Amino acid sequence: MISAGFGLGFSLAAATAYAQSSVSLYGIVDTGVEYVTHANANGNSVLRMPGITGELPSRWGFRGNEDLGGGLSAQFVLESGINMPNGSLGQGGRLFGRQAWVGINSPYGLLSFGRQYTMLLWAMADSDILGPDIYGMAALDPYLASDRSDNTVSYRGKFHGLTLGATYSFGRDSTGTGNTPGQGTCAGSVPGQPTQCRQWSGMVKYDTSWFGVAGAYDEQRGGTNASAIFYDGNAAFPLTSSADKDTHTWLGTYAVLGSVKVSAGFVGRSVTTVAAGPDVRSNIYSVGASWQATPAFMLDGEAFRIINHVQDARATMVTLRGTYHLSKRTAVYLQSAYLSNSAHAAYAVSGAGGTTPPRGEGQLGVMAGLQQLF
Numbered sequence: 225m226i227s228a229g230f231g232l233g234f235s236l237a238a239a240t241a242y243a244q245s246s247v248s249l250y251g252i253v254d255t256g257v258e259y260v261t262h263a264n265a266n267g268n269s270v271l272r273m274p275g276i277t278g279e280l281p282s283r284w285g286f287r288g289n290e291d292l293g294g295g296l297s298a299q300f301v302l303e304s305g306i307n308m309p310n311g312s313l314g315q316g317g318r319l320f321g322r323q324a325w326v327g328i329n330s331p332y333g334l335l336s337f338g339r340q341y342t343m344l345l346w347a348m349a350d351s352d353i354l355g356p357d358i359y360g361m362a363a364l365d366p367y368l369a370s371d372r373s374d375n376t377v378s379y380r381g382k383f384h385g386l387t388l389g390a391t392y393s394f395g396r397d398s399t400g401t402g403n404t405p406g407q408g409t410c411a412g413s414v415p416g417q418p419t420q421c422r423q424w425s426g427m428v429k430y431d432t433s434w435f436g437v438a439g440a441y442d443e444q445r446g447g448t449n450a451s452a453i454f455y456d457g458n459a460a461f462p463l464t465s466s467a468d469k470d471t472h473t474w475l476g477t478y479a480v481l482g483s484v485k486v487s488a489g490f491v492g493r494s495v496t497t498v499a500a501g502p503d504v505r506s507n508i509y510s511v512g513a514s515w516q517a518t519p520a521f522m523l524d525g526e527a528f529r530i531i532n533h534v535q536d537a538r539a540t541m542v543t544l545r546g547t548y549h550l551s552k553r554t555a556v557y558l559q560s561a562y563l564s565n566s567a568h569a570a571y572a573v574s575g576a577g578g579t580t581p582p583r584g585e586g587q588l589g590v591m592a593g594l595q596q597l598f
Contacts, residue, residue, distance in 0.1 A: 244291045249598075251284030255308035256557075256593025258358070262586070263579035274576035275307040276314070277358050277369070278593040279547065279557050282306040283314075283322055292328075299334070300326040315370075316401025322372070333381020333388075340378050343389045343427035344371040344472055347440030350431065351476030351487045353512030353526045356575075359543040359561035359589055363575040364508055364530045365493060366455065367404045367472065371442060373423045374398040375413065385431050393423040396444060405577065406453035406460050407470075410446070420466035421447035434481070440474040452495045454506055456530075456537035457570025457583050462499065469496045483516040487526075506532040520549045530571065537569035553597045560590045 256278050263270040285303030292298055303323040305314025315321025320339070327336025348368070354360035362369035373393035380389035395412020397403050412421025422445045429438040446468030453460035463470060476489035491508040512526030525544040532538065545559035563573035564586045572579045573587040581587050 247288040254278040254595040258591040261588045262581040273309045276576045342425035344442040347427045347438040351478040370404040387429040389427040396423040408451035410450040437477045442472045444470045538566040539571040
């Protein structure tokens, strides 16, 4: 017994000797004032403080890491979205609606479990210049800024310049609060219906010091109370069968030439239903560039073109943004975008929502904002 006790004590001491852990608090607070023309069916303009995003969505969270030895580490992230104008929680009121996962990292990659991003986000991260900006690509397809799922097993590994990743969700919206406006809810994990509300994604990505290319596929299955919408002025339609699919395919590339970065991308979305009616598809094409003019000032912008033949909706949007860093953590920015709709389209220039124009009407959006990282 004495020997066993000594052995246990020695093991605990040894574990303490090599196990190092850390937990950090981090976040982004970002908001400002926005002006949008033709912001309702009557063509009225609006001056407001947008609630969802500015240059980046506001958030706070905890990130933890513990060295387990042998190249292994335990990691977790708990991240909460914040609606800055009123301090409410984002993602349908979830406490940790942006991310909530725990995993093991090794030389072979990160294996994690919980609510987390799909591979669509990781594939787009380097070749979509504006990312989740209020006048970015997500204004045309809000899922591109909300590509995360509940009940998800995820793997992501990097081998030199090659990154591989995949996710599988047993039920993409287990709380029933909705992951993206207009998509309804899809709780999943229904006995006898193994594909209802399932979601999976995959990614292949290759990067060098000056060039990168990435591809990703993301598939959501339908289920009770689920729906799909294309944000072009047409109403949402049911996606209630487990055989229904809402898919996104991404192909993107970028190149860095000194202080200038250029990029191009393509998003193909397809919604297939078992109900009567044609499948609906949209294609988004993008080109962008950023210029680090000085260590403190960056000028960037992107142009987008979306085409939806079935719903006879098309739009072109161009965004220009300037960001000046007052310090490493604090920045001010001014950005503007103009969106031109085809005769039957009603896409909105602002990703914050609530500014749908009359069909065929163009929109101008302007926002001045302040951002601080901690």
